[in-house]
Amino acid sequence: MxxxxxxxxxxxxxxxxxxxxxxxxxxxxxxxxxxxxxxxxxxxxxxxxxxxxxxxxxxxxxxxxxxxxxxxxxxxxxxxxxxxxxxxxxxxxxxxxxxxxxQVRAARAARAQTYFTENASRWDQIRSLQVDDAQVEQALVATMAGRRIADLVDMGTGTGRILEVLAPHIQRGVGIDLSREMLAVARANLERAGCRHCMVRQGDITQLPLADSSADAVTIHQVLHYAAEPARVVAEAARVLKPGGLLVLVDLAPHALELLRDQHAHRRLGFSDAEVDGWLSAAGLRSDGQTRLAGDPLTVVLWRAIKS
CATH class of the missing domain: 1.10.10.10 (Winged helix-like DNA-binding domain superfamily/Winged helix DNA-binding domain)
Known part of the structure; x- marks a missing residue:
């Protein structure tokens, strides 16, 4: 009362x-x-x-x-x-x-577009080496089919694109990223798309500002190759997942393009299934299969896992 x-x-x-x-x-x-x-x-x-x-x-x-x-x-x-x-x-x-x-939103969008324009060339170069984004997004949506997802967490949300893509399939979404500049881009994008049930927050993806067992699904899209300790990121995703919750990792299969390390700050040149499965198992997650999307020369893999 x-x-x-x-x-x-x-x-x-x-x-x-x-x-x-x-x-x-x-x-x-x-x-x-x-x-x-x-x-x-x-x-x-x-x-x-x-x-x-x-x-x-x-x-x-x-x-x-x-x-x-x-x-x-x-x-x-x-x-x-x-x-x-x-x-x-x-x-x-x-x-x-x-x-x-x-007016406030228009000013935000203008600032976000300026940042994105200044940095878009490096993202465009990476995209040209792998499968089309639309195919990856379609495969990601397919992983959510038939699941009731009230709360989604997107770790390392960047421009907020994954939240935007999955917005029709969830009740609430939160994206976590450390970069204020990228969060500004994400906010502008989500506002433009009318995704009012999605939000973004600043935070370290190895220490999410979220409670244990609070998410029905977690996505980690093209983030792990930047991480100093990918296993720690996976373990943190497992922490916030509810029992039976879904984790989807989207990243690159092993490759030999050193330019991604030299010019784009990739720490790791892709991941093998065995390596990812090891992280999942250590975090208390059960592998639920993979989807491979071959590009030229980079292959994108979607690894799925369920929290026991």
């Missing part, structure tokens, strides 16, 4: 209702909210703290920034989602907030 009353008190103020409306649309920082609301940062911060304390909002530190979003679970989340349909669709203040939110 007290939790409900606390949430109602926290929401019962015009600015806080505006914040609920805005943060139901996705992640925003204090500075972005200050721009949209036209209020001082200390005042906005006080509202946000009260709403976080009452469970209406979640906060996610990311370097010097903090992102806020409508709470994902709990009494506060249920209350917030119950209040949102009650907000009048034609309210002029909320309409102006939405216009300013569109």
């Amino acid at each position: 007290e939790r409900v009353l606390s949430g109602l008190r926290a929401a019962a103020e015009p600015t806080r209702l505006r914040l609920l409306s805005l943060l139901a649309q996705g992640d925003l920082t204090v500075s972005e909210l200050t721009h949209i609301l036209g209020q001082s940062q200390p005042r906005v911060s006080r509202h946000l703290k009260l709403m976080c304390d009452s469970g209406l909002l979640d906060r996610f530190p990311e370097g010097a920034w903090v992102f806020y979003r409508l709470a994902a679970t709990g009494t506060g989340a249920d209350l917030a989602r119950s209040l949102l349909p009650m907000l009048p669709a034609g309210d002029t203040t909320l309409a102006l907030d939405r216009q300013r939110l569109d």
